[in-house]
Amino acid sequence: MSDELITRALVGGQWINGRGGTFPVTDPATGDEIARVADCTAGEVTSAIEAAAAAFEGWRLRSTKERAAVLLKVRDCLLQEKDTIATVLSRENGKPLAEATGEVGFAASFFEWFAEEARRHYGETIPSPSPSKRLVTVRQPVGVAALITPWNFPIGMIGRKVAAALAAGCTCVVKPAEDTPLTALLFAKICERAGVPAGVVNVVPCSRERVEEVGAALCASPRVQVLSFTGSTAVGQWLYSRCGPTVKKLALELGGDAPFIVFPSADLTRAVEGAMASKFRNTGQTCVTANRIFVHESIHDEFVSRFASAMDAELKVGRGLEKGINQGPIINQRQFDRLVKIVKDSVSAGAKTVRGGLSLGGLFYAPTLLTGVKMDMPVATQEIFGPVAAIIPFQNEEEVIRLANTTDKGLAGYFYSNDVSQVWRVAEALDVGMVGVNEAMVSSCEAPFGGFKQSGLGKEGSRYGLDEFAHLKYICFGI
Numbered sequence: 001m002s003d004e005l006i007t008r009a010l011v012g013g014q015w016i017n018g019r020g021g022t023f024p025v026t027d028p029a030t031g032d033e034i035a036r037v038a039d040c041t042a043g044e045v046t047s048a049i050e051a052a053a054a055a056f057e058g059w060r061l062r063s064t065k066e067r068a069a070v071l072l073k074v075r076d077c078l079l080q081e082k083d084t085i086a087t088v089l090s091r092e093n094g095k096p097l098a099e100a101t102g103e104v105g106f107a108a109s110f111f112e113w114f115a116e117e118a119r120r121h122y123g124e125t126i127p128s129p130s131p132s133k134r135l136v137t138v139r140q141p142v143g144v145a146a147l148i149t150p151w152n153f154p155i156g157m158i159g160r161k162v163a164a165a166l167a168a169g170c171t172c173v174v175k176p177a178e179d180t181p182l183t184a185l186l187f188a189k190i191c192e193r194a195g196v197p198a199g200v201v202n203v204v205p206c207s208r209e210r211v212e213e214v215g216a217a218l219c220a221s222p223r224v225q226v227l228s229f230t231g232s233t234a235v236g237q238w239l240y241s242r243c244g245p246t247v248k249k250l251a252l253e254l255g256g257d258a259p260f261i262v263f264p265s266a267d268l269t270r271a272v273e274g275a276m277a278s279k280f281r282n283t284g285q286t287c288v289t290a291n292r293i294f295v296h297e298s299i300h301d302e303f304v305s306r307f308a309s310a311m312d313a314e315l316k317v318g319r320g321l322e323k324g325i326n327q328g329p330i331i332n333q334r335q336f337d338r339l340v341k342i343v344k345d346s347v348s349a350g351a352k353t354v355r356g357g358l359s360l361g362g363l364f365y366a367p368t369l370l371t372g373v374k375m376d377m378p379v380a381t382q383e384i385f386g387p388v389a390a391i392i393p394f395q396n397e398e399e400v401i402r403l404a405n406t407t408d409k410g411l412a413g414y415f416y417s418n419d420v421s422q423v424w425r426v427a428e429a430l431d432v433g434m435v436g437v438n439e440a441m442v443s444s445c446e447a448p449f450g451g452f453k454q455s456g457l458g459k460e461g462s463r464y465g466l467d468e469f470a471h472l473k474y475i476c477f478g479i
């Protein structure tokens with residue numbers, strides 16, 4: 001694949017310009033413009049929906065084995081082009097190259113997984129209540145899927161959604177994040193090269209100014225049968241409210257506010273490792289990151305001291321493409337200003353800055369450790385989405401479960417304990433969709449990803465991920 005950046009939208013197998021002109025994509029590490037990308041309007045989105053609807057007629061009729069073969073080809077092409085994709089991803093997102101490379105592998109894993117799952121998307125026979133009837137279920141693709149994805153995993157989230165949609169037999173219109181459309185368009189090129197038929201995957205980037213227009217068009221179209229979105233809770237709520245009139249299926253992966261709890265029996269070495277990985281991966285910009293770190297008062301000082309030492313020893317801030325760094329810039333000014341305000345207001349309210357707490361120029365923010373955090377401080381009530389660890393001491397299990405669940409989000413939760421009864425109690429008591437017990441990295445293609453409460457609806461990955469894109473049809477035979 002050439003190093004040339006792809007800047008036009010893919011609609012029905014054609015690379016097209018946007019009627020909105022172009023919008024700039026910048027390198028968050030330098031502020032430099034990398035490229036200008038097609039700014040699609042509701043017009044191009046409508047064409048993309050029509051192309052997807054036309055392509056659906058053929059794609060749905062392919063056998064699952066044929067569809068699986070195409071998915072495996074996409075996996076192969078992603079892996080072949082891993083370095084090219086990772087470089088573009090790192091440039092526009094800012095994340096370290098090693099993380100970007102890992103993310104391409106993560107995206108590829110969903111193509112492999114769903115290629116396999118497509119062939120096992122079984123219906124069933126149901127024991128009949130009558131001798132003259134036979135009852136059967138089959139699964140069928142719902143139709144055109146709208147997939148709206150965020151900037152923090154520019155190819156991971158697209159891969160997870162597109163692979164499931166295609167495996168189920170749906171076609172799709174992808175609206176990537178305005179900060180990271182170049183990776184999405186490179187992905188579109190890979191699909192084309194892998195032999196995904198024209199119209200099966202359409203990619204329509206647009207600028208921030210146009211997202212409402214484009215989002216409204218996707219929600220309003222009766223041809224779009226399912227909308228799968230990953231992003232903020234506020235935008236998820238906006239989309240949810242607009243999908244009512246057409247009664248679409250919805251899959252929403254929204255904000256998280258993950259508690260990370262360290263009990264007295266925990267292996268502190270593992271707990272510090274887990275907290276470091278969860279907090280600082282992608283510079284803290286993930287929805288499953290440890291947002292509130294609760295540490296039992298008996299081990300609080302020891303934990304803080306070891307965590308601070310680990311931060312000093314391991315974290316290196318710099319441009320994603322620089323060797324040896326593992327903390328990139330914050331994605332954009334809006335997010336950066338938000339982060340600065342959260343820390344400033346929390347410190348004014350009494351939180352103690354043990355490390356960091358300052359801007360390093362441009363969009364770089366120093367990895368930060370705050371202690372003495374109270375539950376009503378912004379750092380504990382908002383999704384931080386940055387490299388800021390907030391430590392809250394607690395006294396007992398009952399109290400910490402209450403505090404952990406005092407949030408309208410319920411995506412992920414983690415805790416470290418070697419007390420086996422406590423492990424069961426706490427795993428069951430946390431109001432979250434995913435629990436890590438003595439483990440901070442829980443996401444994989446095999447496992448169901450999704451949250452409770454305002455963290456969303458539905459599951460991605462796993463065998464359940466296909467169901468978001470399929471109808472369960474019941475057929476009754478009279479004999």
Ligand code: ADP
Nearest residue numbers: 148149150176177178211212215230231232235
């Ligand atoms: P963040 O605040 O982290 O950028 P968002 O939820 O705003 O997260 O963005 C996630 C995705 O949702 C991006 O692709 C963004 O363009 C898109 N988006 C934001 N607002 C809308 C909207 N009103 N309709 C459709 N998509 C939207």
